[in-house]
Amino acid sequence: MGCGCGLLGILGIALVFLSLSIAYTRGWRNPAWDVRAYGTCQIHLRSLKYALESYRRDFGKPPARLEDLSRYVLDPATLHCPFEARGGKPYVYHPGAVGTQPLITCDNHGQGELALQGDGKVHLPAVR
């Protein structure tokens, strides 16, 4: 009999493959870690900033509901987090927000809450 190193090596390689496949599938097993949806959500929030500005210019006040912005966005999907269709929560809209207060927030992502602030900046959770 050998020292068992061959068997250990095979186990080690199997372990590496296992952890790689876990990391790869984490995105769809736990939607909170889907980085593509996270990026799309940021793009939505930034687009909504311009939609809100256009609405304010036309009506002199912020819309009562996010749905009122539908004619100010090219794609109605912009009004929703990509996760909403997969069981995620809708955007939360706070019409009176000013300065750094959250204006539109999304809490569907494992990294933390994304927020479009009253001053138009997008607040991202700190990278861990």
Ligand SMILES: [Zn+2]
């Ligand atoms: Zn989102």
